[in-house]
Amino acid sequence: MKLLAIRRLFRIQRVIIRYRLDDLLFDLPLPFWLRALRHVRPWCWWPRTPLTLTRGERLRLALEDLGPIFIKFGQLLSTRRDLMPVDVADELAKLQDNVPPFDSQQSVALIEQQLGVKVSEAFARFDSQPLASASVAQVHAAQLKSGEEVVVKVIRPGLKPIIRQDLAWLFLLAKFAEYSSTEARRLHPVEVVNDYEKTIYDELDLLREAANASQLRRNFEGSPLLYVPQIYWEWCRPKVLVMERIYGVQVTDMATLADQRTDMKLLAERGVEIFFTQVFNHSFFHADMHPGNIFVSTCTPWSPQYIAIDCGIIGSLTPEDQDYLARNLLAFFKRDYRKVAQLHIDSGWVPASTKVNDFEAAIRTVCEPIFERPLKDISFGLLLMRLFQTARRFNMEIQPQLVLLQKTLLNIEGLGRQLYPDLDLWSTAQPFLERWMRERMSPKSLLHTFQTQVEQVPHVAQMTRDLLERLSQPAVQDPLASRQELRTAWPLRLVGAALLGAGATFAGSTVALEAIAAWPAWVMLASGLYLIVRR
Incomplete structure (x- = not known):
């Protein structure tokens, strides 16, 4: 095990040298004794060809070179726009689940081990050629003996030892960065790695994903907004998930959506409505809604319905967080910055000792320039991101549920504006929030x-x-x-x-x-x- 870890370290070191990530480190404001190390790196003693890549491109290519675990880590970093520089976050957002598939014989062996029966006994048909391959799993098409068309998701073999090794080195690098640089300490690299550790281990348990999908399906049962594939529990195991196969158009396939005359304005608005319904009505929201996980049904293009898959990451809010978040958004809309500041203190998001006047002034400074633009051009996600960045100066503790919420909102908002550039998120969200607040105080509630x-x-x-x-x-x-x-x-x-x-x-x-x-x-x-x- 130690030999494997040392080998992995040398592999990481080679990639760092190839893409000159060490130069990015030395560009930070480091202590004198660390800056002096710039001149003792042996690989810098001979002339090197200048790189024409940006820092974001170099980081993205290095993560791709290091394999699935680092790719997943890069995807997580791209969602932490409250911590990452904008140019780096934009480049890391290009990381997609485009990983070469592993050997189909290994896949079949793992499925048979988990199910306890031969693949031929479990399925009437099983396609050994995978439909898709991601960083932690790949998917095969199959048909049950009862005739239902399904997909079989199987975890990549041998991931846990690699994850443990990579996480150990990531923690070491994060701690070193926090120790050596004030700028790096502001980005909280250890907390980022902690978030990643929880996320990656959660995604390795497919029973958790199946339970999340089952709950999300029940929440939207009979809804024209969202469809979630059925889970076949008798064939689900910790490393194998069997669910209904769906047929739809990928949400970013604009040409096909246009060909079937999809109502793009309604599609974009329904995406926003789905988000707010999950967050406020259900307190159970799909927190990994990037375009690879979202499809559009081909049945009724005049009344388009979304299809969601891959429910490995789910977020939720307490009733108190729901209430304070709704009040915050409505107060923002009215530019009542005093109320926003007071709500942050009341909710415990910032310390009770925070001076309301100072916090109000900081929020006004950040938000007023944003509100000078037309409402339809104002980004909800950007507003939340700026707010969290401001609150961090007042010792706001990181709220994991709010980070997931911000990430999901940025995904939904970006997708909605890609589908329909004139989407006015405020006019879609405000009536929903006001109605939700009224219903909370209704006699029935x-x-x-x-x-x-x-x-x-x-x-x-x-x-x-x-x-x-x-x-x-x-x-x-x-x-x-x-x-x-x-x-x-x-x-x-x-x-x-x-x-x-x-x-x-x-x-x-x-x-x-x-x-x-x-x-x-x-x-x-x-x-x-x-x-x-x-x-």
Whole structure:
């Protein structure tokens, strides 16, 4: 294993020298002792042909040369526009899942090992020639014995040892960069590698992807907006996934979409509607919606329907994040920067000690130039990206769910404007957000919240009753017991004061319309009062 790791290191070093990535490092503002190393590199002692490639092109080609794991890492970097320079992020965005397929015999062997039966027993037909090949898996067409046309996705063999080795070196490089350069430290390279580690290991579990696809299909069951292929669970394993084969036009195939007279304006608007429906109505959104994973149905081009595949990366938001995000976007639309700043502090995205006036001024400085353009030319994704960059100056902690959200929004927005350049994202999104906010405060929604909390009443009531019964037990009348009671009285009164304060805070912060759902506050108030005044 150590020999393999050393070999891999030499391979990485050769690629770094070939594309002169070390020059990119020395272009950063480094300490003096590190800058001095520029002149002791042996490969720089003889004349070298000048490279005509940009820094982004050199990085992209190097990642392609290093293989699937680094390609995937480059794709992740391209989504972190809040951290990467624009020219580098644009170049890395060109990385596609265009990896040479692995041997079909290995693929068949792995499928048979996972399923426990021969391929000929599981499928009426199995095409050994893969339909497509990506960085971590490849796909074969097949037909079930029952007649359904399916695709079989299988993980590349031997990936985990390579991933472990590559991640170890990536972490080492990231830590060295953070230690040696203030500029590199601002980009948080260790956090980026941490994100990548979680993403790549999640994508290696095809049962997780199958579960995500099944949930997404259920969310859009019968919807004209989005179709998700059916999962055949009896044939799914950790390294093998079998799902319905879909037939559609790739969303970037503009010529075919035009030939079938697809309503491009409606298609672009439905993409935005799908995004907001997933984020706000379902809190379960496909977070890897690049063009390779999106198709358009050929059935009804006048009412186009999207088809989504590859649900390995899914994002979700808490109700609190949903609420604050919707309020932020609406406040942005009204240019109410004070409210935006206050919402960031209230949500805990920036420290509570942040001065609202300073944060408001920083947000205004970033956003006012953007709003000078026509609304249809304003990028939602760019706005969020600039906001996050500004918030980082005020010690905003990285919110993984918001990073996934920003990445998905950038993909959807870019795709929508590619389909229909005059797409006005604001006019599509604003009515949706306002309607969602109204529905949150509707009697039906409040009743649902009340019912959900009522389900917890028996459990809380039992806990309260048990607590009060224990506290009301008669004291043993002897001096030792009395002294013991005196020693334990003040902690109980302290607990009572905490309950009283928490109950008062909770009751005071409850919206009037939701007062019916504030029964936990009254339980805390009663319990706290009892603990304080009891003998």
